[in-house]
Amino acid sequence: MLALGVLLGLAFPALADLARPLMPATVFLIVLGTLLRVDSQAVIAALRRPSLSVLLPAVVMVVCPLMIGVAGHLLGLSPELALAVVLAVSAPPSSGTAAVARMLGLDSAVPLMVTVLSMVLAPVTVPLLAGWFGGLEISALELALRLALLIGSAEGVAFLLRRHAAAVLAAHDRVVDGAIVAALLVFAVATMAGIRAQIAADAQAATLCLALAFAFNIALQAGGAMLLPGNLAQRLTVGLILGNRNVGLVWSALGAAASPRMALYFAAMQLPIYILPRLIETLIGREKTKVPL
Structure with a gap:
């Protein structure tokens, strides 16, 4: 369904243009929905494991962007596209x-x-990495403030709702999941605003962005699967965390500072996020149907 949202945005540019102003609101709802689904006890238990509470966030937010930035340099990407690649991977997990x-x-x-x-x-x-790689038409401080405002406001609303409506949230947890998916669908449509025209103008650049988006996502998921010990399900979970990023958060914070080429890459990033989980489901299904010798 989420991949269909991307195709709808491409097939109907007017619909994508209509949804584009809703992108910051959908990002806010997605972040809010995630915070509302936090299980305090499960999070506290995970925090007691340094490999998950210290190592993994550091790898996600610092190591991965640096590695991808170096890879972009070695591949000879243009500075604009290389910065887009780094910014996309510097975003938190989706x-x-x-x-x-x-x-x-x-x-x-x-x-x-x-x-x-x-x-x-x-x-x-994110601002430190953007400033280090350079080329962004917005100051690191302004980007930091925009991100803090977007994330902080969602955290504030989540805190109030969890404090005053905890019972209602617990009784309707599936509704929260549904709201997240619905916001993702609208976001998927909105990301395609102006993309069809860019594809028509430069199909080679669009193909390159799409190939890089899939290649980097798969590489990060494969690296994540090998990062920590565990069974297949645990390894696939870590892979999802590293590969699928909340590009919309950084994209919304950038606003007009995101160039058309950067927007093209950010849009291309949506396809592996929505398509690869189906392949992961296939892997899980095959693992479950294996017959022991």
Whole structure:
């Protein structure tokens, strides 16, 4: 359904243009929904494991962007595209990752915990990485303030709702998941605003962006699967965390500072996020049907 949202945005540019102003609101709802689904006890248990509470967020928010930035340099990407690649990977894990993990039958506590911790780090790490790689038409301080405002407002609303409506939230947890997916769908349509025209104008650049988006996502998921010990489900969960990023958070914070080429890459990033979980589901299904010798 989420991949269909991308195709709808491409097929009907007017619909994408109509949804584009809603992108910041959908990002806010996605972040808010993720915070509302946090299980305090599960998060506290995960925080007691340094490999998950310290190592994994550091890898997600610092190591991965640096590695991808070096890879972009070695591949000879243009400075504009290389910066877009770094910014996309410097974003926290996708807020829908926990919901996707639950749909795949994986542990959702770890993605939630790492996502929350990464969002706390984002106003610091994203501007620093953007400033280090250079070329962004916005100051690091302004980017930090925009990220802090977007994330902080969602955290504030989540705190109030959890404090005054905890029973209602507990009774309608599936509704929260549904709201996250619905916001993701609108976001998917909105990301395609102006993209069809860019594809028509420069199909080669669009193909390159799409190939890089899939290649880097798969590489990060494969690296994540090998990062920590565990069974297949645990490894796939870590892979999802590293590969699927909340590009919309950084994109919304950038606003007009995101150039058309950067927007093209950010849009291309949506396809592997929405398509690869189906392949992961296939892997899980094959693992479950294996007959022991």
